[in-house]
Amino acid sequence: MKRSFIREILEAIDEETISFAGGLPNSLLFPVDDLKLSANNILKKRDVWQYSISNGIKSLRKKIAKQYCKDGFETAPENILITTGSQQALYILARYFKNKSIVLEAPSYLGAINTFKLNDLKMKTAPLENDGIELKSFEKAFEKEELTYLIPDFQNPSTRTYSKTKRKEVAKIVKKYDGIIIEDSPYTELYFEEKNKSISSLVPNNSFHLGSFSKTLCPSLRIGWIRANEEFIHDLLVIKESIDLHSCGLSQHLLNEYLKDEKKYKTHLDILRKFYKEKVEFFCKQLDTYLPEFTYVKPKGGMFVYGEFKGVDSFELLAKCMEKKVVFVPGCEFYIKDKNPHEIRFNFTNSSLEDIIKGIKIIAEVLKS
Incomplete structure (x- = not known):
């Protein structure tokens, strides 16, 4: 047995790393005040x-x-x-x-x-x-x-x-x-x-x-x-x-x-969907601008964008991007057999808009070099 490749990546990165790897929800959207109120109501029981x-x-x-x-x-x-x-x-x-x-x-x-x-x-x-x-x-x-x-x-x-x-x-x-x-x-x-x-x-x-x-x-x-x-x-x-x-x-x-x-939870979900929809639109726009060779289908929900760079080994690309503090997950990690070495999974939900632009630009620079 080996550990989860994604969990190992998360442990290997630091605060300076732009991560498109783990399936992390955006922490800015956690309903902290409402959860704190709920906690205060139950902790005395x-x-x-x-x-x-x-x-x-x-x-x-x-x-x-x-x-x-x-x-x-x-x-x-x-x-x-x-x-x-x-x-x-x-x-x-x-x-x-x-x-x-x-x-x-x-x-x-x-x-x-x-x-x-x-x-x-x-x-x-x-x-x-x-x-x-x-x-x-x-x-x-x-x-x-x-x-x-x-x-x-x-x-x-x-x-x-x-x-x-x-x-x-x-x-x-x-x-x-x-x-x-x-x-x-x-x-x-x-x-x-x-x-x-x-x-x-x-x-x-x-x-x-x-x-x-x-x-x-x-x-x-x-x-x-x-x-x-x-x-x-x-x-x-x-x-x-x-x-x-x-x-x-x-x-x-x-x-x-x-x-x-x-109503509180329904409102939270509505905010989440709107935020993530706008986020994936932005992420895909940067992909189209800086990485036009990356082929993918825009998702209708969820937390990821998945596609491939034809002729590019995603593990080699990851190794070089990690040196420049950007990470993602090679698609071959998700196959049992007949692994495709060119596929990549990007998480779009957790990074800031600034980090999305910066991270995708760095991947583009690595590809060119």
Whole structure:
């Protein structure tokens, strides 16, 4: 096993480094005053300092379930398991399906690849097209494995989003073989145009739907969740309890208090989407101006821009850019096999406008030299 390349990059950089590497939300948008108020309201209550129940405090699970219902996906609190971030959710599911085979998109999320590898899941891949996974390859692999891990909304790293047609077709394939889909959705609320219907809602008893507040609120709370049928949740609880008994009670109570005001969170999400949409427009404009040879498709949401420099080794480029204090992630880190050495993932959400211009100019200068 090796560590996450992205986490290693984050540890190697300093305050002078312009980072387009990690998937960091913009800290200027954290609703600190509102969270502080919520914290002050709950910290005087003695029960928030006590052990909690393993599946998460019920009032928080109710609020998450309510949002699913609003989206047309019937869900009860018993269908929700609170986890310590969605990364723990992935680990719990990897333990649950240990030693099985699983179908992934190519490319796919590095954190999932490493977690599946650690738990001896045999990974097969199907390529991504502009509107989602390539169906013939996917069905051929899924027919044998009957288990898949997909990121349909603003996929990490490719930023691609499944069309309504692809979502229905994937659901049909899952039903046809009575298989299981693990649908990872940390970016779903970060849409610039419209919110998409989840694939899981089309196959509620054959799915695990993963969510997180790390990208939409703040990562430090470490609150994620799994939505599944009650039988699955009961099985996952056994694994969860062997890891940490329950996720941080203080974080759960603070978040639960904050979410009591639904308008407050909705307003925060509206600000986030507007800010990120303007940010990606600016980022792409700089790419087009200073790096016209970089080919990409402008994302419709999420936190990344993904594309390639034809004929340029992205690892060599990264090494030279690191010397000049600019970092990004080579795309080959997101492949299991048939790695493309020319692809790159840029994070656009965390850097200032000044650093975006400066960082992209430095990459252009390195390319020229």
